[in-house]
Amino acid sequence: MSMEQVSEHMDGLRWFKSSYSGSGGGDCVEVAVESGAVYVRDSKTTGHGPALRVGRGEWAAFVALAAE
Secondary structure: OOEEEEOOOOOOOOOEEOOOOOOOOOOOEEEEEOOOEEEEEEHHHOOOOOEEEEEHHHHHHHHHHHOO
16 A cells, blocks of 8 residues: 655645535545645645645545445
């Protein structure tokens, strides 16, 4: 599995907030995609918190399992 926590080299990524995240500041997840990886972070810590970098294949498998 290709996964690591990162806190740098994320400049220029375009982040998308989960459609399941509410506007009340609860559990919020943001995702950004680049050619070789998918980044996931807590939207409440943008700019100063770490993100998780996951391989695209692993992300696709996660999404498929979560949709079941």
